[in-house]
Amino acid sequence: DADVTQTPRNRITKTGKRIMLECSQTKGHDRMYWYRQDPGLGLRLIYYSFDVKDINKGEISDGYSVSRQAQAKFSLSLESAIPNQTALYFCATQSKKTSGVADTQYFGPGTRLTVL
Amino acid sequence: AQTVTQSQPEMSVQEAETVTLSCTYDTSENNYYLFWYKQPPSRQMILVIRQEAYKQQNATENRFSVNFQKAAKSFSLKISDSQLGDTAMYFCAFMKQYNDMRFGAGTRLTVKP
Numbered sequence: 203d204a205d206v207t208q209t210p211r212n213r214i215t216k217t218g219k220r221i222m223l224e225c226s227q228t229k230g231h232d233r234m235y236w237y238r239q240d241p242g243l244g245l246r247l248i249y250y251s252f253d254v255k256d257i258n259k260g261e262i263s264d265g266y267s268v269s270r271q272a273q274a275k276f277s278l279s280l281e282s283a284i285p286n287q288t289a290l291y292f293c294a295t296q297s298k299k300t301s302g303v304a305d306t307q308y309f310g311p312g313t314r315l316t317v318l
Numbered sequence: 319a320q321t322v323t324q325s326q327p328e329m330s331v332q333e334a335e336t337v338t339l340s341c342t343y344d345t346s347e348n349n350y351y352l353f354w355y356k357q358p359p360s361r362q363m364i365l366v367i368r369q370e371a372y373k374q375q376n377a378t379e380n381r382f383s384v385n386f387q388k389a390a391k392s393f394s395l396k397i398s399d400s401q402l403g404d405t406a407m408y409f410c411a412f413m414k415q416y417n418d419m420r421f422g423a424g425t426r427l428t429v430k431p
Binding site: 235242243244245246247250260290292306307308309311312314 | 322327353355360361362363365368409411413418419421422423424
């Protein structure tokens with residue numbers, strides 16, 4: 203089974219609808235991230251969480267909200283979807299190393315979201 | 319803010335040949351990490367290689383190696399003996415200690431038979 207899973211894998215919705223993207227991980231990592239990928243722009247950070255009680259805005263948080271329900275679950279919500287939120291969304295996880303060396307981020311399979 | 323630049327939007331290489339993808343970054347930090355990720359058509363983000371800035375030795379992983387030039391803020395990826403399965407988007411990424419990643423715009427690599 204995959205260590206980082208995302209649901210749904212693909213979603214088509216209409217302008218104004220509320221939508222939630224979910225991420226779950228079995229890696230036991232403390233840190234979780236949501237990124238958005240647009241053609242020609244690479245991945246950009248939306249929100250990140252270093253533990254259940256710690257939520258931080260990323261580079262492009264406007265129009266999005268998140269919830270860290272448990273160490274293993276991190277959800278991204280679009281309260282009122284708009285067409286320019288059409289993109290590929292990735293969840294990533296990272297362990298909190300204590301040795302002074304940062305861990306790599308591990309990505310889920312992505313969710314393709316289309317807002318009509 | 320850290321920026322990552324990949325100046326080659328698209329590249330192609332013949333099977334079994336060697337290709338080098340370029341990446342430059344801008345930072346005032348001394349302690350950081352650099353990564354190359356591969357994104358095949360399946361769209362999964364797959365770690366190819368990572369480099370710690372405090373290590374002078376260039377990282378290698380089988381057919382993949384990097385040329386890390388800290389003073390020049392350059393981090394190129396060399397793929398030797400290219401295979402058809404190497405066809406993908408390649409993203410260079412920068413990460414400060416315990417912080418978020420910044421990605422380049424990507425280079426689309428096509429390996430031709």
